[in-house]
Amino acid sequence: xxxxxxxxxxxxxxxxxxxxxxxxxxxxxxxxxxxxxxxxxxxxxxxxxxxxxxxxxxxxxxxxxxxxxxxxxxxxxxxxxxxxxxxxxxxxxxxxxxxxxxxxxxxxxxxxxxxxxxxxxxxxxxxxxxxxxxxxxxxxxxxxxxxxxxxxxxxxxxxxxxxxxxxxxxxxxxxxxxxxxxxxxxxxxxxxxxxxxxxxxxxxxxxxxxxxxxxxxxxxxxxxxxxxxxxxxxxxxxxxxxxxxxxxxxxxxxxxxxxxxxxxxxxxxxxxxxxxxxxxxxxxxxxxxxxxxxxxxxxxxxxxxxxxxxxxxxxxxxxxxxxxxxxxxxxxxxxxxxxxxxxxxxxxxx
Amino acid sequence: xxxxxxxxxxxxxxxxxxxxxxxxxxxxxxxxxxxxxxxxxxxxxxxxxxxxxxxxxxxxxxxxxxxxxxxxxxxxxxxxxxxxxxxxxxxxxxxxxxxxxxxxxxxxxxxxxxxxxxxxxxxxxxxxxxxxxxxxxxxxxxxxxxxxxxxxxxxxxxxxxxxxxxxxxxxxxxxxxxxxxxxxxxxxxxxxxxxxxxxxxxxxxxxxxxxxxxxxxxxxxxxxxxxxxxxxxxxxxxxxxxxxxxxxxxxxxxxxxxxxxxxxxxxxxxxxxxxxxxxxxxxxxxxxxxxxxxxxxxxxxxxxxxxxxxxxxxxxxxxxxxx
Ligand SMILES: Nc1ncnc2c1ncn2[C@@H]1O[C@H](COP(=O)(O)OP(=O)(O)OP(=O)(O)O)[C@@H](O)[C@H]1O
Ligand SMILES: [Mg+2]
Numbered sequence: 001x002x003x004x005x006x007x008x009x010x011x012x013x014x015x016x017x018x019x020x021x022x023x024x025x026x027x028x029x030x031x032x033x034x035x036x037x038x039x040x041x042x043x044x045x046x047x048x049x050x051x052x053x054x055x056x057x058x059x060x061x062x063x064x065x066x067x068x069x070x071x072x073x074x075x076x077x078x079x080x081x082x083x084x085x086x087x088x089x090x091x092x093x094x095x096x097x098x099x100x101x102x103x104x105x106x107x108x109x110x111x112x113x114x115x116x117x118x119x120x121x122x123x124x125x126x127x128x129x130x131x132x133x134x135x136x137x138x139x140x141x142x143x144x145x146x147x148x149x150x151x152x153x154x155x156x157x158x159x160x161x162x163x164x165x166x167x168x169x170x171x172x173x174x175x176x177x178x179x180x181x182x183x184x185x186x187x188x189x190x191x192x193x194x195x196x197x198x199x200x201x202x203x204x205x206x207x208x209x210x211x212x213x214x215x216x217x218x219x220x221x222x223x224x225x226x227x228x229x230x231x232x233x234x235x236x237x238x239x240x241x242x243x244x245x246x247x248x249x250x251x252x253x254x255x256x257x258x259x260x261x262x263x264x265x266x267x268x269x270x271x272x273x274x275x276x277x278x279x280x281x282x283x284x285x286x287x288x289x290x291x292x293x294x295x296x297x298x299x300x301x302x303x304x305x306x307x308x309x310x311x312x313x314x315x316x317x318x319x320x321x322x323x324x325x326x327x328x329x330x331x332x333x334x335x336x337x338x339x340x341x342x343x344x345x346x347x348x349x350x
Numbered sequence: 351x352x353x354x355x356x357x358x359x360x361x362x363x364x365x366x367x368x369x370x371x372x373x374x375x376x377x378x379x380x381x382x383x384x385x386x387x388x389x390x391x392x393x394x395x396x397x398x399x400x401x402x403x404x405x406x407x408x409x410x411x412x413x414x415x416x417x418x419x420x421x422x423x424x425x426x427x428x429x430x431x432x433x434x435x436x437x438x439x440x441x442x443x444x445x446x447x448x449x450x451x452x453x454x455x456x457x458x459x460x461x462x463x464x465x466x467x468x469x470x471x472x473x474x475x476x477x478x479x480x481x482x483x484x485x486x487x488x489x490x491x492x493x494x495x496x497x498x499x500x501x502x503x504x505x506x507x508x509x510x511x512x513x514x515x516x517x518x519x520x521x522x523x524x525x526x527x528x529x530x531x532x533x534x535x536x537x538x539x540x541x542x543x544x545x546x547x548x549x550x551x552x553x554x555x556x557x558x559x560x561x562x563x564x565x566x567x568x569x570x571x572x573x574x575x576x577x578x579x580x581x582x583x584x585x586x587x588x589x590x591x592x593x594x595x596x597x598x599x600x601x602x603x604x605x606x607x608x609x610x611x612x613x614x615x616x617x618x619x620x621x622x623x624x625x626x627x628x629x630x631x632x633x634x635x636x637x638x639x640x641x642x643x644x645x646x647x648x649x650x651x652x653x654x655x656x657x658x659x660x661x662x663x664x665x666x667x668x669x670x671x672x673x
Contacts, residue, residue, distance in 0.1 A: 004459035013448070013456055020447040186443035194407050194437040196429040197460035
């Protein structure tokens with residue numbers, strides 16, 4: 001009889017456990033797709049969004065420029081004008097339904113908006129030029145704008161690499177951690193310990209086993225992204241998969257480290273949540289990190305999810321490949337090696 | 351496979367002690383297992399059986415003491431030893447979505463010279479379950495899968511921690527048949543059990559544990575002759591009232607003991623009293639007289655020759671069923 005390799009058998013087992021566990025399958029495959037569909041639909045067509053402007057009824061509409069302010073604003077098709085009482089308009093502004101309020105008094109004209117808000121700033125500049133032109137400003141230079149869509153600048157193109165990273169993180173952390181904890185609870189780890197199987201093979205099998213699983217989840221996201229939103233990666237899919245594997249290895253090792261001594265599923269759940277939730281918010285999965293304060297950006301760039309999101313995005317959007325992603329790759333490899341080493345030291349078999 | 355002919359005992363444990371914090375679970379025990387021998391460890395719950403066996407399996411490190419298996423040191427040559435050892439733990443659940451074949455293939459991959467998983471499946475009488483997932487097996491069938499995993503490396507030394515606990519009588523018997531077949535292949539075995547019948551059927555030698563110590567050791571006949579030589583008389587009172595029983599039985603016993611010195615032991619178990627007697631007729635007379643004096647009617651009076659169970663009761667003061 002030919003001799004089976006314990007590492008290969010254990011790894012095959014990981015895949016089997018995943019494939020035959022319906023809930024694992026559901027979360028890994030359908031959750032990211034659900035996110036993509038919901039967010040993709042919510043944010044698509046955002047480039048045509050109109051500017052919401054508030055006008056308080058009963059103000060002097062013409063003074064002091066002898067133009068009809070509300071009429072001029074309404075005549076610009078990029079503006080939607082809300083008319084109402086002071087209370088109504090202020091309330092709408094507070095709720096974010098209105099980006100800016102135009103107000104007049106005998107001394108002049110005011111635009112009220114939140115200077116920290118992108119929408120407010122945008123609205124203010126559109127209001128200004130609309131009214132200036134209505135009042136008779138002639139621009140020395142005639143500029144027309146041509147509307148094109150650069151591939152990869154849509155929100156969905158930004159979002160899909162982020163969702164890939166997120167789904168690799170959550171499925172590696174939760175899947176691996178829970179599996180080890182339940183193996184320990186059922187005394188299966190102790191049973192393994194009573195065989196000559198080398199303990200590190202059990203740990204490594206989790207990383208290799210995840211490889212098959214993440215190929216399935218990455219493929220599911222990419223195929224759905226392509227079919228629904230025409231998403232295509234600028235860089236090669238081999239680079240994308242290779243880099244995603246580095247992420248899988250890093251998060252699986254982190255999960256093994258968290259599960260090294262835990263026998264209670266609730267504790268395990270808590271630990272993985274503490275690790276994953278803050279990263280989910282600050283790593284730039286949903287929005288660019290460009291607007292973060294500098295000190296936060298400094299810390300965040302060393303998080304494994306940040307490295308994974310950035311790397312995947314640079315491959316998918318900018319066509320980077322592994323050799324141009326040195327710092328991200330080093331960060332992920334460091335997490336993998338350090339966590340595995342620590343886990344091997346700390347691991348309890350029962 | 352030839353029986354291993356060895357100058358060494360297969361297992362040689364000297365003064366093993368295991369402490370969990372302040373609790374001494376196993377207290378300075380020594381035991382040897384000769385090649386081809388089957389040793390049964392009996393003892394009530396918490397006596398330290400599992401702790402002892404797990405030290406012998408190399409799963410727990412003894413707090414103190416020396417352990418050699420196949421003449422090798424467990425700390426230094428662990429994987430060499432485990433290559434030749436089979437283990438059935440007291441409580442394990444293997445992955446429930448593996449099939450029987452997948453489970454045994456996985457375990458076979460851990461050893462240098464494993465048996466063919468399909469041959470093991472056949473030996474465990476699980477051929478029709480080869481491709482069935484563990485979650486769809488009965489308790490007895492699952493236990494046979496675990497036993498198969500324990501035998502996959504064709505071990506010379508087998509540890510079985512309560513191999514039939516929780517099984518129905520029929521499954522228990524089928525496990526006993528499998529174990530008896532192993533015995534005829536000169537495997538060395540250590541098994542723990544709560545079933546006297548199991549120890550009587552399988553063991554060449556029996557060790558009784560209590561509170562982490564060995565309190566008796568020997569062959570079945572030796573133990574019975576030593577601790578239960580005579581007839582066992584059992585009687586019960588014609589009442590089931592707990593209060594009366596707990597108040598009155600001790601009085602009856604004291605009275606019996608002070609007035610008649612003919613018995614060697616008397617132990618109350620529920621509403622029954624068991625007494626080992628050498629001179630049965632005078633003992634029965636004594637019992638009836640005493641009960642009459644206390645105004646009790648005897649409900650049942652039985653007499654039989656001593657068994658392992660009686661030895662156990664006499665030594666631990668507990669019935670094995672309560673233990
Ligand atoms: N890991 C542990 N930590 C602390 N105490 C333990 C541990 N394992 C066992 N014990 C204690 O050691 C004692 C012996 O336990 P052990 O499991 O060896 O008993 P046993 O004879 O196998 O009992 P049973 O018949 O119920 O299986 C018990 O009091 C138990 O509570
Ligand atoms: Mg036990």
